[in-house]
Amino acid sequence: MEPRVAILGVGAVPAQPATPGVSYKEMMFQAAQRAYADAGIEFNEVESFVTCAEDLNEGLSIFDEYTPDQLGAVQKPMHTLTQDGLHGIADAVMQIRSGLVETVVVEAHSKYSNILTPDWILDYAVDPLWNRPLGFSAHALAGLEMNAFLHDTGITADEVGHVAAKNRTNALRNPLAAYPSRTVPEDVGRSSYAFYPIREIEWARPADGCVVLVLGSEDRTRGTRSQPVWVRGVGFANDSPTVESRDWVRAEYARISARMAYRQAGIRQPEREIHLFEVDDTYAYKELQHLVALGLYPRPGEAGRAAASGATKPNGETPVNVSGGSLGGGMTLEAAGLYRVAELVAQLRGQAGPRQLSRVKTALAQSWRGVPTTSGAVVILSSE
Amino acid sequence: MTRMRRVAVVGAGMTKFVRRALETPKELAWLATKAALDSAAMTLDQIGCVVHGTAPDAFDGLHMKGEYLSDGSGGWKKPYLRCYVGGGTGVYAIAQGWFHVASGLFDTAIVVCEEKMSSCQPHPQAAFLTIFDNFTEQALKPNLLWIFALEQNRYMATYGITNEEIARVSVKNKRNALGHPAAQLGAELTVKEVLNSEIMAWPVHRLMVSPTSDGAAAVILAAEDIAKKVTDKPVWIQGVGWCLDTTYWTNRDLCYPEYVEKAAWMAYKMAGIREPRKEINIAEPYDPFAYKELHHLEGLQLAPKGQAPKLLADGVFDRDGDLPVTPSGGLLGVGNPIAAAGTMKICELFWQLRGEAGQRQVPGKPERGVAQAWGDLMQVGTVVVMGTKPV
Numbered sequence A: 001m002e003p004r005v006a007i008l009g010v011g012a013v014p015a016q017p018a019t020p021g022v023s024y025k026e027m028m029f030q031a032a033q034r035a036y037a038d039a040g041i042e043f044n045e046v047e048s049f050v051t052c053a054e055d056l057n058e059g060l061s062i063f064d065e066y067t068p069d070q071l072g073a074v075q076k077p078m079h080t081l082t083q084d085g086l087h088g089i090a091d092a093v094m095q096i097r098s099g100l101v102e103t104v105v106v107e108a109h110s111k112y113s114n115i116l117t118p119d120w121i122l123d124y125a126v127d128p129l130w131n132r133p134l135g136f137s138a139h140a141l142a143g144l145e146m147n148a149f150l151h152d153t154g155i156t157a158d159e160v161g162h163v164a165a166k167n168r169t170n171a172l173r174n175p176l177a178a179y180p181s182r183t184v185p186e187d188v189g190r191s192s193y194a195f196y197p198i199r200e201i202e203w204a205r206p207a208d209g210c211v212v213l214v215l216g217s218e219d220r221t222r223g224t225r226s227q228p229v230w231v232r233g234v235g236f237a238n239d240s241p242t243v244e245s246r247d248w249v250r251a252e253y254a255r256i257s258a259r260m261a262y263r264q265a266g267i268r269q270p271e272r273e274i275h276l277f278e279v280d281d282t283y284a285y286k287e288l289q290h291l292v293a294l295g296l297y298p299r300p301g302e303a304g305r306a307a308a309s310g311a312t313k314p315n316g317e318t319p320v321n322v323s324g325g326s327l328g329g330g331m332t333l334e335a336a337g338l339y340r341v342a343e344l345v346a347q348l349r350g351q352a353g354p355r356q357l358s359r360v361k362t363a364l365a366q367s368w369r370g371v372p373t374t375s376g377a378v379v380i381l382s383s384e
Numbered sequence B: 001m002t003r004m005r006r007v008a009v010v011g012a013g014m015t016k017f018v019r020r021a022l023e024t025p026k027e028l029a030w031l032a033t034k035a036a037l038d039s040a041a042m043t044l045d046q047i048g049c050v051v052h053g054t055a056p057d058a059f060d061g062l063h064m065k066g067e068y069l070s071d072g073s074g075g076w077k078k079p080y081l082r083c084y085v086g087g088g089t090g091v092y093a094i095a096q097g098w099f100h101v102a103s104g105l106f107d108t109a110i111v112v113c114e115e116k117m118s119s120c121q122p123h124p125q126a127a128f129l130t131i132f133d134n135f136t137e138q139a140l141k142p143n144l145l146w147i148f149a150l151e152q153n154r155y156m157a158t159y160g161i162t163n164e165e166i167a168r169v170s171v172k173n174k175r176n177a178l179g180h181p182a183a184q185l186g187a188e189l190t191v192k193e194v195l196n197s198e199i200m201a202w203p204v205h206r207l208m209v210s211p212t213s214d215g216a217a218a219v220i221l222a223a224e225d226i227a228k229k230v231t232d233k234p235v236w237i238q239g240v241g242w243c244l245d246t247t248y249w250t251n252r253d254l255c256y257p258e259y260v261e262k263a264a265w266m267a268y269k270m271a272g273i274r275e276p277r278k279e280i281n282i283a284e285p286y287d288p289f290a291y292k293e294l295h296h297l298e299g300l301q302l303a304p305k306g307q308a309p310k311l312l313a314d315g316v317f318d319r320d321g322d323l324p325v326t327p328s329g330g331l332l333g334v335g336n337p338i339a340a341a342g343t344m345k346i347c348e349l350f351w352q353l354r355g356e357a358g359q360r361q362v363p364g365k366p367e368r369g370v371a372q373a374w375g376d377l378m379q380v381g382t383v384v385v386m387g388t389k390p391v
Helices: A024-039 A085-097 A118-123 A139-153 A157-173 A185-190 A252-265 A284-293 A301-309 A325-329 A333-349 B025-039 B089-102 B125-131 B144-159 B163-179 B191-196 B224-230 B258-271 B290-299 B308-313 B338-353
Strands: A005-016 A048-052 A078-081 A103-110 A193-195 A208-217 A229-238 A276-278 A362-368 A375-382 B007-014 B049-053 B080-084 B108-116 B199-201 B214-223 B235-244 B282-284 B368-375 B380-387
Touching (some): A005 A024, A024 A103, A048 A085, A078 A085, A078 B235, A085 A103, A085 A333, A139 A157, A139 A193, A139 A284, A157 A325, A252 A362, A333 A362, B007 B025, B049 B089, B049 B338, B080 B089, B089 B108, B108 B338, B144 B163, B144 B290, B163 B191, B163 B290, B214 B224, B214 B338, B235 B338, B258 B290, B258 B368, B282 B338
Parallel strands (some): B049 B108
Antiparallel strands (some): A005 A229, A229 A375, B007 B214, B108 B214
């Protein structure tokens, strides 16, 4: 992808189940300070800012009103996307590649603990005419989809259980994760059903958190103190928002996003050319569905066998969600994708401490915006 | 740096702006999308990505409204992004679409903006309470009329402007809107009638306020090689700019919109404009309230500070004046479905610069126009410069 764009700095505050001591503005300020220090820049060197947020989750209409001050963005180009942080990265890459600006900041956060009635709010995301009157929880859509996915691919519920155990255990080594726990697949079977066939333990619990990234053009990387990580490809797509007309087995949004990102990065064999995957696992089966959509398993059933055999563990041949993912790290709304990117940057820089994998040169992050959406994005990063 | 990739507008379409549409938000978005596609004789298969713009989710009564509207806007199995800067969204979305294409990631994009305010019962003004700070402002139960009354007052007091001078904006724009087939509130009025209308929050009278509306508007953007194949009259995006000021609007001097000035210079610099007053032929500034048009013309550097009312009285901003301003009829006349209203201004420049604006056509073959929108807590300026020639 020319001209080249790099991530110059990352700042993240650890995800936590609740953060009564800080406001969302203070979390943003902390993450921004860390990101600017990591990138070796001052806030006033940033030319454009992107935040990712949804009004109803924030409890404010026109939420972008409340974003500039704590990032140092007053009287600067700044806008909000109501999408995942990975969409924000795609946005920043396009701004830089257009030649308009050279340095862009991307921010996303979750202050989920402030939301008093999350299920009621989520109900407002369901189609108001055809679906909302039926009075079901949007999470039930995930249960229905998991059923369709297992039925079509032959993957078993036990194999999905391995994903939940792996990710929650991986999180033990990640200081940014909110829900680490030593979990074995047998624990999953003892967990009660949340939305059949999804068990409580296979459903990511919400957390608060914030991540800020600094992106820059290739010229901008020269002479900085930071250790740049290159953005090789970005992709984003939506399938149908209408539940009656979407694909229930294949994650089309992830497949189309990945195809776009692979084309930019010149990747033909993702299973060989990409060394680490951080993919959405809001529900455990989603990790497998997304890996299939990313083209890792020509026969989808292999995704389940790979999880059960340990091939996607940190020491396996295709490490997936070494950070602990959302199951171990917490579901952080629009920041979910950026926590995955924070992990990739740490791994690619060799700064992942006890989680550090050997020989990681190219890595992929993928996001999904949760029920009832079919919105997703993919970012491919490389240390070279 | 290498030259930026050239991007043109090749199609535009909009729905009628009405008080209470029978269509769902999705249907409104689709009607505008289809109208834009038809105007360029293109199909959805030829569109690389969809950029959607819509203001608060509270209006349509939807959470994740962008996701709900995605297929209505043509964003089905396609790259889709919803961008957002409050009332400034309708013009900002064009900047967003511009860099989608200018980046080289896409060759074509459709930008669709939609708003359905009538879903909010009994009146969408209630939803606006939630744009204010939870701790310091909401407890005071402010509404938009009050804060704009504050700003208009400050503007009038600083420069010695009278309400008669401001009422002329309503007269001009509502008259211009009589020629717009999609207009909601075109009217032939006198200054006296405007000033005799009910006082909403002094000095704002009812006829100085744009209506609440339902509607959608869309434009198609294409890279140079495709634009030239699609049409022999592409309208080029010459400059884009946007700027967000501090959240703490109470700490700002409301007499002059600095954020609009910064956004304007960002766009002018890109367009190679040094003397905006001489180099721009048409302006479509944001006019949700009558005084805002004048305020924004000053921010856009098209009138000296405090002087816009005099130029208006002299007829400079009439459709056949030296600098036609809001020939569409603007938000005061055509209507104000928030994000769609900004994109309506882009549609107007597209039609005016192609000489297709019918009875609204400004004389003299205009070559360059500027559209501007504004929003948030009197906080954001978004500017797009378009012209018949690429820069």
